[in-house]
Amino acid sequence: MEEEWEPPLPAGYNETNRAFLQAFIARGTLTFREAQTVLAEIKSISMEEQVDPASIEMEEFSEYIKMAREAVEALDFDIRLTRRQAGAGERVWVFINAHSDPPTQMATTHTAEEMAYIKRLLDSMFEEYNTQRMEVMAVDEGQALKVSRPPRSRESGVNGRPNGENGEGAATPADRGLKHSEVLSLLSSLVAEGWLEKSRREFYSLSPRSLVELWSWLVETYNDPEDDWQNIKFCEACKEIITYGQRCSVVECVARLHDICQDGYWRTRRDKKCPKCETAWDGKHFVGERAVTSRAGFQRGRGRKSGGGRRSDLADAIAAQQAAAEDDGEDMED
Amino acid sequence: MPPAQQRRRRQAAQEESDEDVRQRSASPENSGSDGDERMGGIETDETSQWIKKLVRYALACDFARTPIRRDGIKEKVLGRHGREFKKVFAGAQKQLRATFGMEMVELPAKDRNLLTADQKRKAAKSQSQKEPTSNSYMLVSVLPTEFRTPTLPGPSRVASSEGEAAYTALYSTIIAIITLSGGELSDPRLRRHLQRLNATENMPSMNPNDNNAPNERADAVLQRMQKQGYLHKNVENKGLGDEDSTTWHVGPRGKVEVNHEAVAAIVRKVFDAGEGNEELEKKLQVSLEIQEGKAALAGVAEEEEAERQEANGQPGPSTRRRRRTRADAEEDDEE
Numbered sequence: 280m281e282e283e284w285e286p287p288l289p290a291g292y293n294e295t296n297r298a299f300l301q302a303f304i305a306r307g308t309l310t311f312r313e314a315q316t317v318l319a320e321i322k323s324i325s326m327e328e329q330v331d332p333a334s335i336e337m338e339e340f341s342e343y344i345k346m347a348r349e350a351v352e353a354l355d356f357d358i359r360l361t362r363r364q365a366g367a368g369e370r371v372w373v374f375i376n377a378h379s380d381p382p383t384q385m386a387t388t389h390t391a392e393e394m395a396y397i398k399r400l401l402d403s404m405f406e407e408y409n410t411q412r413m414e415v416m417a418v419d420e421g422q423a424l425k426v427s428r429p430p431r432s433r434e435s436g437v438n439g440r441p442n443g444e445n446g447e448g449a450a451t452p453a454d455r456g457l458k459h460s461e462v463l464s465l466l467s468s469l470v471a472e473g474w475l476e477k478s479r480r481e482f483y484s485l486s487p488r489s490l491v492e493l494w495s496w497l498v499e500t501y502n503d504p505e506d507d508w509q510n511i512k513f514c515e516a517c518k519e520i521i522t523y524g525q526r527c528s529v530v531e532c533v534a535r536l537h538d539i540c541q542d543g544y545w546r547t548r549r550d551k552k553c554p555k556c557e558t559a560w561d562g563k564h565f566v567g568e569r570a571v572t573s574r575a576g577f578q579r580g581r582g583r584k585s586g587g588g589r590r591s592d593l594a595d596a597i598a599a600q601q602a603a604a605e606d607d608g609e610d611m612e613d
Numbered sequence: 614m615p616p617a618q619q620r621r622r623r624q625a626a627q628e629e630s631d632e633d634v635r636q637r638s639a640s641p642e643n644s645g646s647d648g649d650e651r652m653g654g655i656e657t658d659e660t661s662q663w664i665k666k667l668v669r670y671a672l673a674c675d676f677a678r679t680p681i682r683r684d685g686i687k688e689k690v691l692g693r694h695g696r697e698f699k700k701v702f703a704g705a706q707k708q709l710r711a712t713f714g715m716e717m718v719e720l721p722a723k724d725r726n727l728l729t730a731d732q733k734r735k736a737a738k739s740q741s742q743k744e745p746t747s748n749s750y751m752l753v754s755v756l757p758t759e760f761r762t763p764t765l766p767g768p769s770r771v772a773s774s775e776g777e778a779a780y781t782a783l784y785s786t787i788i789a790i791i792t793l794s795g796g797e798l799s800d801p802r803l804r805r806h807l808q809r810l811n812a813t814e815n816m817p818s819m820n821p822n823d824n825n826a827p828n829e830r831a832d833a834v835l836q837r838m839q840k841q842g843y844l845h846k847n848v849e850n851k852g853l854g855d856e857d858s859t860t861w862h863v864g865p866r867g868k869v870e871v872n873h874e875a876v877a878a879i880v881r882k883v884f885d886a887g888e889g890n891e892e893l894e895k896k897l898q899v900s901l902e903i904q905e906g907k908a909a910l911a912g913v914a915e916e917e918e919a920e921r922q923e924a925n926g927q928p929g930p931s932t933r934r935r936r937r938t939r940a941d942a943e944e945d946d947e948e
């Protein structure tokens with residue numbers, strides 16, 4: 280055998296680097312705070328004395344990241360830095376496949392039916408619930424369940440199989456879709472695997488890791504370069520994909536800005552106007568779940584939130600708001 | 614230019630330059646001072662591509678806890694170059710150890726009901742001698758055991774999820790009980806144990822942080838444990854009139870991950886005893902090595918466990934797992 284061959288590794292790469300890499304891969308992502316815990320533990324073990332997580336400095340962490348990156352580069356893995364779009368914009372280091380799309384990424388771990396469902400879920404996030412007027416790019420549980428099965432093809436009436444449940448024509452035999460219980464458990468494993476995030480208000484959206492890893496696939500799949508309108512848009516400040524943030528109040532305009540990027544951005548500008556269309560930027564038009572939750576209908580619906588009632592309330596609220604928005608093109612703020 | 618296009622172009626440019634780098638580093642004039650160690654030409658480059666693919670495939674499989682199958686390697690990695698298996702496999706092992714501190718170990722062959730307890734024990738201990746091979750592998754850590762902690766969970770673990778920890782604790786406990794019962798447990802007996810663990814109806818699912826399924830039906834969880842190779846369920850049809858007899862065994866992944874050493878660690882933890890407790894150690898010796906007098910110890914273990922459960926409301930014992938299987942990990946350090 281080829282005993283001469285040695286995998287290329289950075290100089291000084293040792294057990295602590297391997298332990299760090301294992302911990303990183305198991306998590307998929309690392310924040311600095313998590314890294315402090317991990318590195319303190321590794322150092323405690325290798326130095327045989329207690330190391331305080333707070334004593335781990337960014338410089339040391341960066342060195343571990345650098346070594347890990349060098350070690351996995353040749354294997355088409357990479358480590359990228361991104362930030363959470365919501366909250367304080369915490370920095371997140373992501374371990375990714377350098378050339379990745381959902382099929383190659385998840386195919387080993389999911390069945391063909393699950394893969395087809397994931398594609399339908401992404402379609403509903405980035406097409407159906409991502410319109411000019413309602414740029415949600417997230418789905419609630421009811422919406423996630425709605426795509427459990429592939430849409431019945433128009434011609435399905437032709438071969439209509441009357442023996443389906445309740446005499447309904449069955450979907451194509453190739454993909455019968457997933458049962459609701461299967462969808463729920465798939466969603467929860469996608470959250471566990473770090474592909475999806477579930478918000479406090481129970482919206483599912485793509486995690487920072489997915490956005491980094493699926494970046495080019497998303498753009499290729501959902502954007503048409505010929506078109507002025509783009510399903511996937513980018514923050515004016517940081518140029519990253521935006522699925523949670525602010526939008527220009529003009530529905531046709533594609534200018535977007537992260538909440539976490541706005542302070543820095545406006546400091547560099549003379550006035551608070553849209554960089555694309557010059558309309559005053561009010562910071563009250565949203566991308567992401569707040570496109571739904573900031574609306575009056577949702578607030579009313581939330582009062583009754585409990586069990587099965589919530590879903591239809593939310594659906595009603597969205598429908599009502601969509602209708603209202605089409606009438607006057609304005610959000611209904613109280 | 615809209616940002617999308619800019620980005621796409623940038624990305625494309627980057628891919629190109631990546632490609633350049635790869636080709637450059639494979640060409641002889643760029644190999645620098647290590648030039649002498651290089652093997653010649655195209656074949657080397659192909660081999661290293663296969664090695665890379667195999668390493669990636671192994672990591673992807675293990676993340677999902679599906680076995681790394683020899684057939685899968687041939688299909689997804691080697692294509693029509695199946696006869697390169699040995700060489701590529703060895704290269705991938707080298708890379709896995711050196712870069713990740715992991716390696717592939719072969720899973721034991723499936724339980725053969727006809728095997729005697731003694732043979733089963735042998736099969737669990739070593740996969741070498743003329744036992745039927747499973748032709749599948751899983752990743753284990755080759756780092757020193759001190760590096761195995763909940764914060765540093767090793768391959769096939771999701772570190773941050775509490776659900777994962779509860780799930781791990783649960784299958785470890787079930788495997789310990791089966792092992793201490795001689796490697797086989799009837800269905801009613803398993804159910805009785807589950808009752809004591811307070812897990813007849815519902816069990817912690819992998820991800821209790823998710824509101825949808827903090828718990829799952831016990832049968833769904835047992836099914837996942839089977840699918841992932843932690844448990845093996847054997848249903849024997851006894852013929853007309855008789856009820857089917859269902860027995861539970863430790864699955865191939867379970868045998869590697871929750872090996873005898875891990876079972877012993879669980880028992881010590883349950884009895885709150887260190888390795889110094891001679892009487893317990895003797896019993897363990899008997900149960901694990903000779904597989905006799907097992908029922909007694911299993912009975913005590915499970916009762917203690919049930920008490921623990923009630924006390925802290927958490928299923929939970931030890932996760933000290935997998936022994937370091939190879940001694941050559943140190944060698945990798947010397948570079």
Ligand SMILES: [Zn+2]
Nearest residue numbers: 514517537540
């Ligand atoms: Zn931004």
Ligand SMILES: [Zn+2]
Nearest residue numbers: 527532553556
């Ligand atoms: Zn604008």
